[in-house]
Amino acid sequence: MAAVLTRLRTDRSLAVRAGTLLLAAAVAATGPLWGDRFTVYLLTQAFLYAALAISLDLVWGYTGILDLGHAVWFGIGALTVGVMTTKLDATGMVASVHGGPGTYLLAGLLAVVIAAVAAAVVGLYCFSWRGSTMFYVAIVTLAVSVVCEALYLELRWTGGDNGLFGYQLRALDPTGWFYLCLVFFAVVATLAYVLVRSDFGLLMRAIRDNEERARFLGFEVDLVKISVLAGGAALAASAGAMYGSLLGLVSSPLFGFLFSTEIVIWVAIGGRGTLFGAAIGAIALQFFSSSLNQSFPDQWQLVVGLAFIAVVVFVPDGIVPPAWRLLDRLVGRGASHGPTRRLVARPAAVGRTAAGPLARVEELLFGYGALQVLRGISLEVGRGELLCVIGPNGAGKSTLMAVMSDGRMRHKGTITYSVDGVRDHAGISVSALARAGVMRKFQTPSLFRGLTVAETILLASRRGGYLSPLRRTAEIAVPAPVVALCEATGLDRHLGDRGTELSHGLKQALELAATIAAWPDLLLLDEPTAGLNSHERGVIGDILKTLVRDHGRSVVLIEHDFDFVDQLADRIVVLQDGRILAVGSTSEIKHDESVRGGYLGITGATA
Amino acid sequence: MSFFLDLLIESSVLLLVVLGLGIILGLMDVINLAQSGFMAVGVYAALTAAHRGVNFWLAVLVGAAATGVLGLLAEWAIIRRLYARPLETLLATWGISLVLVQLISIYFGHGPQSFDEPFVTAVPVLGVQYPAYRLVIFVAAFAVVAVLYLVVRFTRWGLIARMVMANQALAAGLGINTVRVRQVTFLIGSLLAGFAGALLGPIQGVSPYYATALIAPAFLAVLLAGRTLLGLVLASAVLAVTATVFSRYFNPVYATAVTVAVAVVLLRLFPEGLTRWRRS
Numbered sequence: 001m002a003a004v005l006t007r008l009r010t011d012r013s014l015a016v017r018a019g020t021l022l023l024a025a026a027v028a029a030t031g032p033l034w035g036d037r038f039t040v041y042l043l044t045q046a047f048l049y050a051a052l053a054i055s056l057d058l059v060w061g062y063t064g065i066l067d068l069g070h071a072v073w074f075g076i077g078a079l080t081v082g083v084m085t086t087k088l089d090a091t092g093m094v095a096s097v098h099g100g101p102g103t104y105l106l107a108g109l110l111a112v113v114i115a116a117v118a119a120a121v122v123g124l125y126c127f128s129w130r131g132s133t134m135f136y137v138a139i140v141t142l143a144v145s146v147v148c149e150a151l152y153l154e155l156r157w158t159g160g161d162n163g164l165f166g167y168q169l170r171a172l173d174p175t176g177w178f179y180l181c182l183v184f185f186a187v188v189a190t191l192a193y194v195l196v197r198s199d200f201g202l203l204m205r206a207i208r209d210n211e212e213r214a215r216f217l218g219f220e221v222d223l224v225k226i227s228v229l230a231g232g233a234a235l236a237a238s239a240g241a242m243y244g245s246l247l248g249l250v251s252s253p254l255f256g257f258l259f260s261t262e263i264v265i266w267v268a269i270g271g272r273g274t275l276f277g278a279a280i281g282a283i284a285l286q287f288f289s290s291s292l293n294q295s296f297p298d299q300w301q302l303v304v305g306l307a308f309i310a311v312v313v314f315v316p317d318g319i320v321p322p323a324w325r326l327l328d329r330l331v332g333r334g335a336s337h338g339p340t341r342r343l344v345a346r347p348a349a350v351g352r353t354a355a356g357p358l359a360r361v362e363e364l365l366f367g368y369g370a371l372q373v374l375r376g377i378s379l380e381v382g383r384g385e386l387l388c389v390i391g392p393n394g395a396g397k398s399t400l401m402a403v404m405s406d407g408r409m410r411h412k413g414t415i416t417y418s419v420d421g422v423r424d425h426a427g428i429s430v431s432a433l434a435r436a437g438v439m440r441k442f443q444t445p446s447l448f449r450g451l452t453v454a455e456t457i458l459l460a461s462r463r464g465g466y467l468s469p470l471r472r473t474a475e476i477a478v479p480a481p482v483v484a485l486c487e488a489t490g491l492d493r494h495l496g497d498r499g500t501e502l503s504h505g506l507k508q509a510l511e512l513a514a515t516i517a518a519w520p521d522l523l524l525l526d527e528p529t530a531g532l533n534s535h536e537r538g539v540i541g542d543i544l545k546t547l548v549r550d551h552g553r554s555v556v557l558i559e560h561d562f563d564f565v566d567q568l569a570d571r572i573v574v575l576q577d578g579r580i581l582a583v584g585s586t587s588e589i590k591h592d593e594s595v596r597g598g599y600l601g602i603t604g605a606t607a
Numbered sequence: 608m609s610f611f612l613d614l615l616i617e618s619s620v621l622l623l624v625v626l627g628l629g630i631i632l633g634l635m636d637v638i639n640l641a642q643s644g645f646m647a648v649g650v651y652a653a654l655t656a657a658h659r660g661v662n663f664w665l666a667v668l669v670g671a672a673a674t675g676v677l678g679l680l681a682e683w684a685i686i687r688r689l690y691a692r693p694l695e696t697l698l699a700t701w702g703i704s705l706v707l708v709q710l711i712s713i714y715f716g717h718g719p720q721s722f723d724e725p726f727v728t729a730v731p732v733l734g735v736q737y738p739a740y741r742l743v744i745f746v747a748a749f750a751v752v753a754v755l756y757l758v759v760r761f762t763r764w765g766l767i768a769r770m771v772m773a774n775q776a777l778a779a780g781l782g783i784n785t786v787r788v789r790q791v792t793f794l795i796g797s798l799l800a801g802f803a804g805a806l807l808g809p810i811q812g813v814s815p816y817y818a819t820a821l822i823a824p825a826f827l828a829v830l831l832a833g834r835t836l837l838g839l840v841l842a843s844a845v846l847a848v849t850a851t852v853f854s855r856y857f858n859p860v861y862a863t864a865v866t867v868a869v870a871v872v873l874l875r876l877f878p879e880g881l882t883r884w885r886r887s
Contacts, residue, residue: 066694066697125871125875129875129878134693134694135638135693135694135697135830136830136874138638138694138697139638139826139827139830140871142823142826143823143826143827143867143870143871144867146822146823146863146867147823147863147864147867150863150864151860151861151863151864154860154861155860257819257823261701261705264698268698298709298712298713299709299713301705301709302706302709302710302713304705305702305703305705305706305709306702306706308698308701308702308705309685309699309702309703309706312689312695312698312699312702313685313688313689313699316692316695
């Protein structure tokens with residue numbers, strides 16, 4: 001408590017936001033005191049819509065899955081309650097309503113399960129195959145929504161055209177409902193807030209920003225996306241069940257595409273990826289539209305449509321983030337950033353001393369279509385060895401790394417590793433290989449737009465392992481070389497900055513720090529020093545030496561600078577036209593005639 | 608025989624809707640959710656012209672032209688600013704559709720409008736009497752496909768279009784004005800949407816929410832088509848035939864659901880589009 005107060009005193013930006021939230025909460029909680037019956041009724045509904053908007057914000061705003069059929073999950077909630085509490089007569093109209101609060105609760109739980117399973121099936125279809133683009137899930141969920149709305153009208157047990165009605169739970173009076181919905185909303189919002197601040201929340205944002213990179217860090221991206229979609233659907237269904245019990249009404253539009261897009265509009269205008277924005281967007285738009293819809297329905301919808309376009313084009317973050325910034329400028333001078341995460345060195349596991357090479361590549365052939373890139377490559381990487389791969393552009397160096405780090409690229413020949421859990425790499429996904437200890441760093445930095453340096457390193461250090469959906473790790477335990485790298489490059493002064501806003505040198509350092517933080521047995525480093533000055537190169541060279549000599553890691557390094565290679569390499573492989581031109585120690589390579597002529601461009605006497 | 612003609616016509620209807628979408632997706636990577644709004648604009652513009660005494664066919668062209676102008680405006684004011692954020696164009700175009708539908712509701716009311724066919728005669732085709740106007744839909748759809756094919760295959764514009772589709776950055780590097788290409792693409796897509804909207808008016812029942820029923824199958828068809836003209840034709844035919852056959856011989860209630868299910872399964876089998884077998 002005291003710590004919280006201290007933070008509020010020192011961080012005015014935080015204090016302003018907390019104050020605003022408290023004020024909003026106070027205004028909302030006292031609704032029955034200042035509002036008339038109609039206002040209270042509107043607010044009660046708006047809380048449920050706000051919970052629904054938050055569930056979409058988790059799926060879309062935080063994880064980047066554009067669910068254009070989110071209404072379906074909400075509808076499932078309302079429909080399940082309706083079906084379980086009503087009886088239809090022969091004409092398909094509601095004849096009687098039965099069931100006590102227990103039935104409603106059971107129906108709500110059942111709805112949550114149904115929606116989660118249905119969403120998981122949709123997610124499984126959309127995410128679990130390669131080549132599915134981001135448009136896919138949008139169009140498929142859109143289609144699901146359209147089909148559900150059409151089916152609803154045709155089916156008998158849903159009440160068809162009339163829907164189901166009159167099944168509101170009468171155990172509560174309007175004020176009781178108001179507070180129940182307020183509490184429900186508060187619980188949903190709190191859960192969502194804890195989730196997005198947690199370590200798992202980092203992974204959600206990472207997937208939104210750069211799905212491919214998250215895979216290369218070892219995370220099962222598809223599984224995470226399916227779980228988030230299912231979780232969002234479950235939350236939406238619980239809100240739908242509340243809605244059904246409150247209004248006692250369900251009909252086809254509740255499943256429809258129009259309602260789905262309305263939820264998207266609330267979240268977009270309020271501010272996606274902020275939770276607060278989604279909630280405010282839902283409450284405000286719902287509140288105004290109910291008041292204005294009676295007098296100017298078309299005009300109001302027109303204004304909403306125009307506002308939506310304007311927000312998408314000009315303020316993609318929505319209204320709330322700029323509003324916060326404005327508030328900060330007005331009252332929050334001297335605002336500090338929240339507490340950033342720190343790095344602490346942990347004792348790093350030393351490499352095992354088992355005999356035999358760590359990786360063995362035999363007769364590897366690979367091509368893109370008609371273009372044959374690798375034409376029969378065989379090489380070994382020993383434990384605790386630093387193997388440099390050199391060769392002209394187009395020799396196949398990066399392709400070799402790509403194939404080594406991804407068992408699903410179709411190739412001929414074999415690659416075997418002796419790391420935990422993986423031997424033959426054929427058919428093994430990028431993320432599974434990363435978890436087993438084979439990790440690749442790309443040639444050009446590929447970072448997460450919304451993640452800070454510390455957050456990126458934290459994610460990487462888990463190497464695809466468990467991330468708590470509740471806990472927020474403040475002290476990131478990383479192997480000592482990561483700390484050394486951060487200190488030597490100055491990255492430690494930028495832990496709270498976004499990775500994509502760093503200078504090029506620091507971006508490269510961060511990429512490397514993240515790869516090392518994962519502590520893989522085999523590091524596949526594609527030009528980690530590209531674009532760096534000689535001092536920075538020296539720092540990185542030293543770190544790599546430590547990794548290999550003191551910690552028993554194995555490194556395969558693609559490099560163009562032969563002097564750099566000369567200082568570091570245990571062995572050198574020279575690639576040309578997809579074949580190995582020469583293998584050997586630095587001095588052997590320097591004296592190899594074919595290399596000297598073909599690649600190094602040296603003729604005459606040796607140095 | 609008349610059922611066979613029905614299948615042809617239903618395929619043509621879907622094809623007309625899909626053509627504009629397919630061109631915009633293929634060349635711009637934009638899924639144009641404004642399509643239904645554009646079709647509504649096309650039909651209301653044609654309707655207004657026809658009610659003022661303009662000849663039906665001329666009115667259809669008026670509808671197409673009005674939508675084309677609107678498309679140019681939308682591209683200039685909105686779409687152009689979102690090229691770097693393709694998923695956002697989905698949202699923005701949906702916003703455009705909302706605004707158009709509301710504007711139409713304000714000026715014309717929510718109620719259905721009647722748009723008379725230019726002729727109600729039936730003509731003998733392949734031994735049966737068939738409504739002549741429905742045949743016009745078929746002829747129009749395939750005329751558009753033929754023109755597009757010829758343009759893409761044999762003109763300089765077609766060559767540029769294929770270049771941009773294959774590699775946009777490279778095309779820009781070779782001095783192709785890709786901004787202009789996108790502008791013209793969106794114009795053509797909008798013209799086609801307006802044309803389809805106006806032409807389908809007499810057989811679809813005109814209201815501000817015009818063509819929304821066609822939108823889900825249309826988007827699935829576009830994804831299924833895989834960016835070739837032949838793909839668009841095939842995908843429209845497969846989905847339209849599925850829907851028509853199923854509702855005639857099995858159960859009309861589940862026709863939409865079955866069509867979507869078929870599309871969803873086919874998408875899995877042909878991730879690169881119907882004209883290309885899955886890469887093994």
